[in-house]
Amino acid sequence: MKFTLNWLQQYVQLHSIAPGKLADDLTMLGLEVDSVDPLYEELSGLLTAKVISVTPHPNADKLTLCQVEAGGNTLQVVCGAPN
Structure with a gap:
């Protein structure tokens, strides 16, 4: 067990x-x-992020732009996940 x-x-x-x-x-x-x-x-080395905002991608129907906070930095990430 x-x-x-x-x-x-x-x-x-x-x-x-x-x-x-x-x-x-x-x-x-x-x-x-x-x-x-x-x-x-x-x-080890794994970094987690908090999603701050999600907006539609201006040039792609199936993508979104996400603002995430990770390791003390705010980053913009292109995401294809529906959730």
Whole structure:
């Protein structure tokens, strides 16, 4: 069974225990821990953005111009997504 620390914390107070220590403690209780995998390791460098405004593209019917705020900067992005 796979689970995240956030999910487990909904049921048990972990008091900022390190994942490796938690795995060791669970093993000592008789629960087999196969691995401890970082959930977001592959997402390093990922940047999220907040959409500020959306307007129709002046030269394309199926595109929109979006103003987004990302990393402290406001950027204009051409988007083809309908949402």
